[in-house]
Amino acid sequence: MDQLPGSVDRDILEHRIICALKTIREASGCTLHQALDVFAQRYEELRRDRPDDFAASRDDYGRDFHS
Numbered sequence: 001m002d003q004l005p006g007s008v009d010r011d012i013l014e015h016r017i018i019c020a021l022k023t024i025r026e027a028s029g030c031t032l033h034q035a036l037d038v039f040a041q042r043y044e045e046l047r048r049d050r051p052d053d054f055a056a057s058r059d060d061y062g063r064d065f066h067s
Helices: 006-013 017-028 032-049
Strands: none
Touching: 006 017, 006 032, 017 032
16 A cells, blocks of 8 residues: 555554554555555554654554454
């Protein structure tokens, strides 16, 4: 996906996983599995480029997340 809404980055940084996935799906019309792939790629890009902007550490990011 070339262009994601800015809210996706904010949601990823603030640990709002469901909101980010929902926005990715709405913006692209993709499946949940595709949205997860896009999310994972964007998460890694943000971790690399903006590590200090995350509300949760890498170790804590997915902890206790159940969908």
